[in-house]
């Protein structure tokens with residue numbers, strides 16, 4: 001515990017831009033992953049800023065401990081208060097596997113994880129974040145309310161209602177009256193996601209810190225949403241009206257003059273009509289720039305040249321599917337000619353390598369698709385060194401590929417082995433785990449019961465075997481190869 005206090009103290013000293021504030025109503029703003037991950041989240045920092053800028057409220061940040069174990073109570077960074085002391089704790093949850101972190105933080109605090117076991121003496125637990133765009137139903141047995149979608153204004157509205165009520169029941173009744181807020185005791189259907197008013201855009205992160213992967217990087221949104229329609233993606237054009245662009249001038253004026261590293265964030269950053277100008281303007285200021293997404297069909301000579309000026313050494317973009325046929329199934333615009341041009345541009349601008357993200361285990365994929373991938377990546381590797389970053393496909397709610405089964409752990413592992421064999425000595429091939437992708441899949445398609453099963457899995461060690469046992473007990477039994485979508489899932493609005 002003393003070590004943790006010391007770690008917090010040192011991290012606070014190194015932060016730039018923190019908004020120090022005290023207020024009558026302190027909200028625990030929790031992130032169910034360690035500090036380095038939480039502070040790299042623009043959404044989390046946006047809500048922090050929204051609370052700090054609101055009269056009467058202040059935010060105190062809480063994170064999962066660095067080891068991901070949480071054997072003691074998480075302490076707030078601002079006042080070293082334990083999580084259980086706050087009247088309200090708001091969690092930002094990015095994706096399915098972070099449920100475990102939320103459970104560990106509540107367990108470590110002595111706060112009942114199941115919402116029905118909490119009383120007026122316990123904090124009200126609210127969740128929001130990127131997971132609400134797909135399927136937050138597994139949270140429904142643990143949290144008291146879920147704020148769906150873009151939450152910068154809605155969070156404050158919810159806090160004002162909660163502050164005005166003296167009992168938990170009154171707070172739940174009040175929250176249930178808000179649009180876009182799901183209260184499990186009151187609702188059976190998840191409401192649609194909220195869209196923040198355009199005047200709230202762009203989001204930017206007030207705090208810079210050296211203790212994240214984006215060390216001392218100023219994070220700012222250049223656009224929100226996407227105008228494209230990739231079949232697996234929850235941020236596709238049908239979500240919240242597509243892409244909203246932040247004007248270049250506004251983006252540039254918000255970036256502090258002393259920021260030497262800038263992260264441009266958004267679902268489709270490279271689709272911003274002025275992206276080359278923005279990157280060049282920042283390079284002129286002497287900034288290093290990172291972009292959260294680069295579409296291969298946008299990679300012109302001028303764009304890659306600007307990225308090189310702004311410190312890029314690896315050109316990272318998406319190949320998405322293993323073959324042309326699979327990319328067509330996914331409704332992707334990336335073509336071999338775009339990827340070949342990306343490789344040429346990376347070589348021309350003397351980048352160290354081309355890094356390509358893709359999925360394996362897409363419905364309908366076969367070994368022939370893997371072989372096409374091997375042949376094509378071999379061709380690219382003759383132009384520039386290539387690295388592949390692979391994730392097994394997991395179908396998500398609110399996408400056209402919702403309800404598609406998981407390809408299977410054995411199948412995914414076999415395809416990865418085939419890829420690695422074919423590309424040995426020609427490309428670096430790295431993948432996330434096929435087993436944990438299955439866990440993610442069960443939760444992405446699951447409901448309250450699957451979420452509650454994670455409590456058992458976490459308390460039984462949090463290994464894959466523990467998850468497997470917990471899900472098997474719900475009827476996901478036998479081989480974890482093909483899982484039928486559970487019927488207990490709360491229905492979501494269709495896209």
Ligand code: SF4
Pocket residue numbers: 225226227228229230233234235236237267268293295
């Ligand atoms: S994968 Fe990227 S380009 Fe495709 S819809 Fe999603 S955000 Fe847009």
